[in-house]
Amino acid sequence: MSSLEARDLRVGYGGPDVVAGLDLVIRPEQITAIVGANGCGKSTLLRALARLITPTGGSVLLDGQEIRTLSSKAVAKRLGLLPQSPTAPENLTVEDLVARGRYPHQGLFRQWSPTDEQAVEEALAATATTDLRARPLDELSGGQRQRAWIAMALAQQTELLLLDEPTTYLDLAHQIDVLDLLDGLVAERGRTVVMVLHDINQACRYADQLVAVRDGRVHAAGAPGEIVDDRFIGDVFGLEARVVEDPVTGTPLCLPIAQRRSTRCAS
Amino acid sequence: MLAFSVLASLAIGSKSVPFAEVIRAFTAYDGSDAHAIVRDLRVPRTEVGLLVGAALGAAGALMQGATRNALAEPGILGINAGASFAVVLAISVLNVGSTPAYTGFALAGAAIVAIAVFALGATTRKGPAGVTLALAGSVMAALLIALTSAVLVFDARTLDEFRFWIVGSIGGRDGSVALTVLPVIAAGLVIAFAAGHSLNTLALGDEVARSLGQHVGRTRAAVSLGFVLLAGGAVAAAGPVAFVGLAVPHVARILAGPDYRWIVPYSVLLGAVLLLAADVVGRVLVRPAEMGVGIVTVLVGAPFFVWLVRRPKLVAL
Known part of the structure; x- marks a missing residue:
């Protein structure tokens, strides 16, 4: 089991x-x-955390080892990162994109193998993109495209999956679609997901x-139900808000108080 | 297609030789004028054409892949300008007077400029990434073109010699030219073929490439080295030939799709075909004189490229 801190x-x-x-486990x-x-x-x-930039101080530990001392491919076998809006060359098919996720497992003398094939099939299946495999990426809807990118990261077969705002530019239904997919990866496949969410x-x-995170430090960390309240929203986002219980899930639900509208409604 | 261009290149010229006679020049050489032309003039010329075309095609594919810039081509790193300046110096200062002899100087000039551009690009904080390198190359090219012009303005005799070299031509090259640039271009091609896999990963963007475990900086450095060998070898053998390195990878991308393991070999073949075809056209167009291949590639290529970019769907990188 991979750990990151x-x-x-x-x-x-x-x-x-x-x-x-900043300290974080x-x-x-x-x-x-x-x-x-x-x-x-x-x-x-x-x-x-993904070793894409070198810290000016302190350390990131992957499985207890300083991540800077590990080789790029060693890191890439344990930790995958999906940036915010990744770009792909035109006409690249879903299957070709996902296959490129096998890069860290290949070398100059270790080419495409049945293991790679199997990893690609599994990644396609897990993201429900098997039917889209022959389609070029630029013909897909935003949600399908994001699933294809997640499939690429899955084909990398890392326990840790880091995503930078995976729901950006998606409509609400596709946002939920992507989040449910990630939730399933954790619940059913034992992956560890770290994501920035808006x-x-x-x-x-x-x-x-x-x-x-506030001013480059961890302001609070814990289960959402334990840390999110009116003051938390004020401290972190600088926004006046009421936090109520989400009627669907029971988790905290933040209702922002917009200055003008709320005054008018109140009066 | 390649075989046909080779055959045409051997047969067609200011003196046409029938295809059958071309083949007989190899199977049953009889010392006749036609056979001598084929074996002594057209064969070396075709060899140089094949090498230069293949090199330019591969060079363009490498640089477009490494920089993810659709306009990257062999001119951008100042390689052509470096070779030109070296040739001008060779004519003006050292009185070197034959086209094959320019090859060594052009190669040296290209190599020195490449090293300088790398040194310049590498001193920036982020290392020699595509943009820094291209900028350093453009600056270097501007400087060298100015210096070249300065020499030529004051030295009419050099200008006279130089103008034949600068248009780009594969005529008048003997076997020694192909032999001189062969190891350079071959090394470049080896790098180009090995780079396909890494270029595929790089095509997904630096961040994804890095998170897939690629050393992005190292990949760019290796690819740029291959590019310098290919573009340097090409300019040394034929002078600056525009357009082939820019357009061929785009056509290859249309034919082969977005996989660089296919784009590179397609670019190599198409580059060789295009260069030989352009050379043959140049021999026929103003018969019995000849037009340099560098002029023909632009004359034929420019309208073609306009058509290409106006297609409803130009393949983006």
Whole structure:
């Protein structure tokens, strides 16, 4: 079982640190959702966890080992990352895209094998994209395309799956579709999912562990039901809101109080 | 198609040789004028054409893949400008006077400029990524073109020699030219064929490539090295030939799809075919004189490329 944690992590791009001394332990076989206001450092945190950027201080530990000392392919066999809006060349079919997820398992002298074939089939099946396999990616709907990308990350066969806002640009039905898919991967296949989410209500619904980032540090972390309340929303998003119980799931539901509308309604 | 272009290149010219006679020049050489033309002039010319065309096609495919820029072509890293400047210096300062002799100088010039561009591009914080390299190449090219012009303005004799080289031609090359550039281009082709797998991953963007365990910087460096060998070898043998390196990978992409393991070999074949065909056309067009292949590729290629980009669906990278 792969474990991932950050210790006193600091990341900067030359200016002040965007991630400023952050500690975080990712719980295996659970969904961790990272939330926070724009520019709070949550995407930077995800990139540092995936070894895409080098920290200016502190460390990221993958299975207890400093991630910087591991080889790129060794990391890529344990941890996959899907960036926010990945781009693919035109006319690339779903199957070809998913096959490219096998890269870390191949080498100059170790080419395509039955194991690769099987991993691709499983990834297609898990994301319900088997029927779309021969279709070019640019002909698919946004939701189908996102499922194909997740299939590519699944073909990589990593226990840890990191996603940067996987629901961006999707309509509501496709957002739920993608989140349900990720939920199933954790529940049925024992994967560990870490994702940055914009929507606090979706994060509350799907996350086992919610991590709120503010000013490059973890402001609060824990089960959504334990940490999300009116004050939490104010602290993290700088927004006045009421938090009620979600009538569908029982998780916290955030109702923002817009200044003008609420005054008018109240008067 | 390739076999046909080779045959045409051997047969057609200011003196036409029937196809049957071409074959007899190899099977039963009798020392006649026709046989001598085929064996001594057209064969080396065709060899150079094949090498240069293949190299330009592969070079374009590599650079378009590494930079994910549809406009990347052999001119961009300043390779052509470096080779040109070296040839001008060779004529002007060292009084070198034959086309085959320029090959070594052009190769050296291309190599020196490539190293300089890499050094320039590599000093930036993020390492030699596509954009930094292309910028460094453009700056270097502008500088060298200015220097080249400066020499030519003051030296009419050099200009006279140089203008035949600068248009790009594979005529008047003896067997030594092909032999000089063969190892360089062959090494470049080996890198090009080996790079297909990595270019496929790189096509998904730097972040995905990196999270799939690819050393993006190392891949770009290796691909750029292959590019320099190919583009440098090509310009050394034939002078700057525009357009082939830019257009061929696009056609290859239409025919072969988005997989670089196919785009590279298609580009190699198409590049060789296009260059030989253009050379044959150049021999016929202004008979009995000849038009340099570099001019023909642009004359024939430009309208074709306009058609290509106006197609309802141009394949994006």
